[in-house]
Structure formats: structure tokens, C-alpha cells
Amino acid sequence: MTDLRDEPFSPEIVASEKVYQGAVWDVRSDRFRYGDGELVRQYVDHTGAVAVVAVDDEGRVLLIQQYRHPIRHRDWELPAGLLDIEGEEPLLAAQRELAEEADVTAAHWEALVSTYTTPGGNNEIIHLFLATGISRAATAHDRTDEEADIRVEWVPLSEAVDAVLEGRMRNAILSIGVLAAERRGVGGA
Numbered sequence: 646m647t648d649l650r651d652e653p654f655s656p657e658i659v660a661s662e663k664v665y666q667g668a669v670w671d672v673r674s675d676r677f678r679y680g681d682g683e684l685v686r687q688y689v690d691h692t693g694a695v696a697v698v699a700v701d702d703e704g705r706v707l708l709i710q711q712y713r714h715p716i717r718h719r720d721w722e723l724p725a726g727l728l729d730i731e732g733e734e735p736l737l738a739a740q741r742e743l744a745e746e747a748d749v750t751a752a753h754w755e756a757l758v759s760t761y762t763t764p765g766g767n768n769e770i771i772h773l774f775l776a777t778g779i780s781r782a783a784t785a786h787d788r789t790d791e792e793a794d795i796r797v798e799w800v801p802l803s804e805a806v807d808a809v810l811e812g813r814m815r816n817a818i819l820s821i822g823v824l825a826a827e828r829r830g831v832g833g834a
Contacts, residue, residue: 689767702830752778
């Protein structure tokens with residue numbers, strides 16, 4: 646197969662309702678026609694998100710560690726955030742999130758990969774960007790809640806890839822990001 650890709654499909658939606666309104670995202674229930682019948686599916690209705698694979702001149706990737714309550718871990722992640730500002734383009738959101746979460750900026754940006762996080766349970770798409778030409782942000786950001794004690798580390802990209810492949814770091818977005826960056830030959834890989 647030479648042009649392997651996901652295929653859009655739009656079934657007839659018979660009914661759709663918000664069954665839960667949350668602080669960050671909602672849950673919807675859709676009834677739709679599929680095949681010879683109708684199906685009902687509930688899913689998290691998500692705003693979408695961005696993440697940044699920031700790589701410095703020494704081939705190190707910027708990782709952050711913060712507490713994530715659903716998994717009861719302080720997991721290692723990429724700087725990331727929601728597309729929750731009306732009309733904000735994903736690249737601008739990625740630039741904002743890198744500065745807000747790690748107090749750094751980047752001179753060079755390129756799209757790395759986009760992925761649906763859990764297509765059977767939510768409609769979130771996350772856009773990952775590669776950021777290089779790293780420098781300190783002009784001002785530091787105040788952080789609250791789970792971000793108040795973010796730990797920031799610069800790790801050789803190859804070590805981050807090893808940690809993913811050995812199962813020591815299991816964050817899906819981090820995994821996709823560092824593997825895609827290594828595949829592109831970033832950081833001397």
C-alpha cells in the first residue's frame with residue numbers, strides 16, 4: 646500500500662448531547678447510523694492540544710515532570726497544553742506553552758507529527774512541534790496547581806528514547822515525540 650493513511654468518515658448523527666460539563670473538557674453522547682443500525686457512543690469532547698520537542702544545541706531534549714492524578718504518578722512529559730484560547734493557532738499555542746512551562750523560547754519551529762490520543766474514547770488531537778535554537782525566556786512564569794512544582798531537565802535525546810523503549814517512561818505524547826525526533830535525525834541521532 647503506497648498511500649497508507651487514515652480515512653475520514655462522517656456517519657449521520659441522529660442525536661448528540663452533552664452529558665457532562667467539566668472544568669477542562671466535556672463528555673458527549675452521540676447516537677449515529679452505522680451499517681444497518683444505530684450505535685450510541687460516549688466520548689470526551691476535547692479542545693485539542695499541543696506539545697513541544699525542544700532540542701538544544703547539545704542534542705538534549707527538554708523534559709518536564711509533574712503530577713498527574715489519574716495515573717498517580719509524577720510522569721515525565723514534553724511541555725504541552727490545551728488549545729483552549731479561541732482562534733489560537735497550534736504553533737502559537739506551542740510557543741506559549743514552551744515559555745509558560747519551561748521559561749524558554751525557540752528560534753526555529755517545525756511541525757513534527759499530529760496524533761489522536763485515544764480515538765476510542767475522545768476526539769483529542771495533539772500537534773507536536775520540534776523547537777530548536779533554544780534560549781532563556783525574558784521573564785519567568787508563575788505556576789500553580791500541578792504546575793507549581795514542575796521539574797525541568799535537559800536529557801540527551803538518545804537517553805529519553807532508551808527510557809521509552811525500556812518502559813521507564815510511558816507518557817504517550819513524550820514517546821511519540823522523542824521517537825519521531827530521533828527518526829528525523831535530530832540531536833545527532
